[in-house]
Amino acid sequence: MENLLSKTKQQKFHLLKLTKKQQLTKNTFSMEFDVPENLLPNFRFEAGQYVTLQYPSKGEVFQNDFSITAAPYEKKLTLGIKINSPKSSTYDLFHDFQRGDSVEVSEPKGRFVLRSKPHEFRTIVGFAGGIGITPLLSHFKNILHNEPRTRLFLFYGNKTVADVPFKQEIDALVSLHQDRFAVHYFYSREKVGNAFLEGRLDEHKLNLIINQLMTIDETDEEATLWDAVDEVLICGKGEMIKALANACYHNGIPKKNIHFELFEEFNDDIYPQEKEFPLVENIEVDFKIFNKKYTTSLKDNKVRLLQQLLIQKFPVPYSCKSGICGSCECVLEEGEVELLENEYLTEKEEQSGKILACMSVVLSKKIKVNFDLD
Ligand code: FES
DSSP states (O other): OOOGGGGSOOOOEEEEEEEEEEEOOOOOOOEEEEGGGGGGGGGOTTTEEEEEEEETTTEEEEEEEEEEEEHHHHHHHEEEOOOOOOSHHHHHHHHOTTTTTEEEEOBBBBOOOOOOOOOOEEEEEEEEGGHHHHHHHHHHHHHHOOOOEEEEEEEEEEESSGTTTHHHHHHHHHTTTTTTTTEEEESOOOOOOOOGGGOOOOOOHHHHHHISSSOEEEEEEEBBTTTOOEEEEEOOOOHHHHHHHHHHHTTTTOGGGEEESSSSSSOOOOOOOOOOOOOOOOEEEEETTTTTEEEEEEEEESSSSHHHHHHTOOOOOOOSSSSSSOEEEEEEESEEEEEEOOOSSHHHHTTTTHHHHHHHHESSSEEEEOOOOO
């Protein structure tokens, strides 16, 4: 997703040297940066995290988030990037920056992370679409390295065989860990002589996967492989995440074990809103952002807080609008809201008054929020 500066929160950047740039497929490439000794503590990361690159493109300054493809044990900073149309800033990022150039890189962040459990026997399933493989690649390498007994299944969708980024690296991992890592590639625009592997990763495909692939569990004959799934990781476009997250949920995986990372702006809710709320009208809203105070009023609470402020064209920060990325995180200083889905805030943060504006339904006549967290 392309972010102009005004949509995002201010963050700290460091100038890092590009040491490697490699085209992976027609529309994707990877970048590797040198992290100098004095910045190593700033660039420590967990599998599944991302950095923001800040760079000039077409006369403007862009900030874009890119997932780290390396696992922490590899001790390097590598990113996988999709080259969008010539009008996009990622097109310029690919064409304008060469080995030896410096790029402004933010410190790693993001909560698409999993707690490592080296002593457990876990079953983890990943679904990725296109460049959405990037955080999963980091996760899978990390798990294979740190959890000797965990088994992994990856279902990876792309348009054609030639469009699969990181295929060599994934296949090399499978060869190394054949006993506990299986990958299945799916193609939406190429016939590969096997109908099962053709088409998009969606609810229908998930049902086929469950019934045809994840059947007998050799370690527990009472159960199927799907019954044994502990965690699901999904990364790609909004529609794919929505379809698969709901399908996994309906097939018995608790929402707290379904983790996803969106790779585009997505305005739909991932899970349908299950609750109705009492109507509150003529709501007064005071909020602070970038040290500036604003006051406005909302007609009612039928639309969530962030979306109402955006309609009124206030410069509030956002990205996913789905309770996942944390861009709209703020502190509720007065009033009451109900937080719908929340994939981002910890329980402790919620207790301290933090909310996600994109997932907040206002329940009082007046609220006061502060987007300036630092
Ligand atoms: S915009 Fe992503 S959590 Fe609110």
